[in-house]
């Protein structure tokens with residue numbers, strides 16, 4: 001697997017799939033979720049509505065993910081993943097965040113996706129501390145490095161997140177590409 005680190009808006013990325021930091025309701029929200037629905041158009045929301053009705057009447061559980069089309073996004077699909085809300089760290093947040101990344105990667109493997117782009121799940125509105133979320137994201141990705149996707153972009157919305165990702169990857173001796181020119 002080739003790992004890319006890029007600071008920018010995930011809705012602009014051309015990939016087999018981009019990951020949405022969704023919430024259980026699948027009915028949209030702020031942050032990545034808001035941006036994906038705004039740019040991707042109403043088709044994604046309609047697919048989410050049907051999934052909620054038919055498969056997740058009680059909401060998509062935390063740590064799990066589900067797939068819709070990419071609507072008008074440049075990406076073909078959206079993987080909607082629900083990360084944990086940070087409640088201080090004593091409520092299984094770390095294992096739920098790990099499950100979230102693991103389930104995303106498993107879906108990518110099942111679908112044989114060549115390329116996916118993933119935001120820093122839970123570190124926005126869900127308030128998971130970035131210093132704690134980053135090693136979980138990276139370690140879980142590394143555990144799947146011999147499987148699909150062939151290319152995985154870690155998308156950072158701010159410089160702090162990008163610096164943290166790059167520092168963690170360097171500490172682990174992992175090669176990565178800065179930017180998404182060849183993504």
Ligand code: ADP
Nearest residue numbers: 009010021031032035120122123124125126157
């Ligand atoms: P959560 O509710 O899981 O915390 P958010 O969407 O609020 O999800 O934030 C997750 C991360 O994504 C945060 O680090 C946030 O800064 C970042 N982010 C917000 N909007 C975008 C975007 N359009 N593209 C990429 N990352 C984004």
